[in-house]
Amino acid sequence: MLDLILRGGRVIDPGQGLDGTLDVGFRDGKVAAVAPHLAEEARRTVDAAGLIVTPGMIDMHCHVYWGASAMSLDARRMAPLSGVTTMVDAGTAGPGNFLGFRHFVIEPSPVRILPFINISYPGIFAYSKAVMVGECGDMRLLDPRECVRVIDENRDLVVGIKVRVGKIAGGDSGAAPLDLAVEAAEETGLPVMTHLDDPPPSRREVFARLRPGDILTHCFKPFPNAPVRRDGDIFEEVLLARERGVLFDIGHGGFSFGFRVARAMIEKGFLPDIISSDVHALNVDGPVFDLMTTLSKFYCLGLGLPDIVRMVTTAPAVALRRPDLGSLKPGSVGEATLLSIDEGDFAYHDARSEVLRGGHRFRCRGLVTAGQFDRVDERPDHARS
Numbered sequence: 001m002l003d004l005i006l007r008g009g010r011v012i013d014p015g016q017g018l019d020g021t022l023d024v025g026f027r028d029g030k031v032a033a034v035a036p037h038l039a040e041e042a043r044r045t046v047d048a049a050g051l052i053v054t055p056g057m058i059d060m061h062c063h064v065y066w067g068a069s070a071m072s073l074d075a076r077r078m079a080p081l082s083g084v085t086t087m088v089d090a091g092t093a094g095p096g097n098f099l100g101f102r103h104f105v106i107e108p109s110p111v112r113i114l115p116f117i118n119i120s121y122p123g124i125f126a127y128s129k130a131v132m133v134g135e136c137g138d139m140r141l142l143d144p145r146e147c148v149r150v151i152d153e154n155r156d157l158v159v160g161i162k163v164r165v166g167k168i169a170g171g172d173s174g175a176a177p178l179d180l181a182v183e184a185a186e187e188t189g190l191p192v193m194t195h196l197d198d199p200p201p202s203r204r205e206v207f208a209r210l211r212p213g214d215i216l217t218h219c220f221k222p223f224p225n226a227p228v229r230r231d232g233d234i235f236e237e238v239l240l241a242r243e244r245g246v247l248f249d250i251g252h253g254g255f256s257f258g259f260r261v262a263r264a265m266i267e268k269g270f271l272p273d274i275i276s277s278d279v280h281a282l283n284v285d286g287p288v289f290d291l292m293t294t295l296s297k298f299y300c301l302g303l304g305l306p307d308i309v310r311m312v313t314t315a316p317a318v319a320l321r322r323p324d325l326g327s328l329k330p331g332s333v334g335e336a337t338l339l340s341i342d343e344g345d346f347a348y349h350d351a352r353s354e355v356l357r358g359g360h361r362f363r364c365r366g367l368v369t370a371g372q373f374d375r376v377d378e379r380p381d382h383a384r385s
């Protein structure tokens with residue numbers, strides 16, 4: 001007997017090439033079967049007709065060191081709103097406070113949290129409306145030996161190294177924090193996720209240092225350090241980085257995503273590898289809100305649904321080196337996202353306050369975790385005009 005069947009939803013699993021009306025069965029916390037009709041009995045059956053069923057979605061960039069970092073949110077609250085079963089914390093904690101993150105937030109959490117560790121010893125320690133101090137402005141805080149030590153002690157958990165470079169995060173330190181992050185990454189065999197804000201350093205300096213499998217977040221950020229010229233042409237260093245295997249992650253955030261840049265990149269056929277929200281305390285009430293809102297923006301910009309699903313399931317799972325995630329293949333972890341695409345008149349905002357009028361909105365309707373289904377309650381409708 002199965003524990004759960006999701007009956008008759010539109011199942012989209014890009015990793016398996018699935019897109020059709022199917023049943024999904026779960027047993028013992030894992031995916032047990034996917035078929036047009038599962039005849040086996042189940043302890044619970046959920047009618048998924050009219051809904052889209054995907055592998056459990058992954059938000060590749062968020063901040064959830066809740067209670068210890070002013071910018072962080074409670075993963076228990078955000079996961080259902082974002083429609084995700086995995087939240088990737090993008091370097092909120094550094095070597096100096098990672099143990100607290102692990103024991104007091106990650107381990108007790110019902111939501112899977114996979115952390116990048118910050119190259120800066122205290123992590124992102126002062127990011128609020130009242131106090132804003134970049135963690136990479138003082139090079140005395142950046143010790144790759146400490147970063148490597150903590151990674152080695154937490155190999156079962158840490159998925160990569162996060163570094164924030166730019167005038168806001170690093171002052172005049174330029175690309176030096178990135179050099180240290182790459183050095184630590186080489187030592188540990190992990191990828192680097194790089195945030196780039198205003199110069200210094202330049203876009204060219206950053207791209208020259210990124211390796212295959214490294215991740216540039218905020219990849220559709222507005223000027224300065226945007227990936228495109230004003231006329232819409234993509235800078236050569238951006239194209240070369242993709243050719244050698246650098247991954248491009250949206251990381252919307254409060255300051256790091258522009259519709260003008262997104263349109264130009266999409267028109268040139270340069271799609272992101274991964275869509276993530278970078279949701280945190282300063283943007284959860286707008287313009288980000290949650291991952292569902294970020295996905296809605298890309299759908300209204302013209303991306304196809306299978307591509308969008310791939311960018312929050314298969315692609316981040318590959319980047320994280322977690323083949324057990326982002327898939328409905330039998331034997332995979334028993335996780336799924338159920339969502340609807342509602343029609344209406346919706347207003348979406350980017351980081352520059354440009355408004356995109358769209359006719360569709362993604363809504364999470366339920367989550368499967370450990371093979372058990374939970375319905376997701378409605379969120380206040382912030383997008384409807």
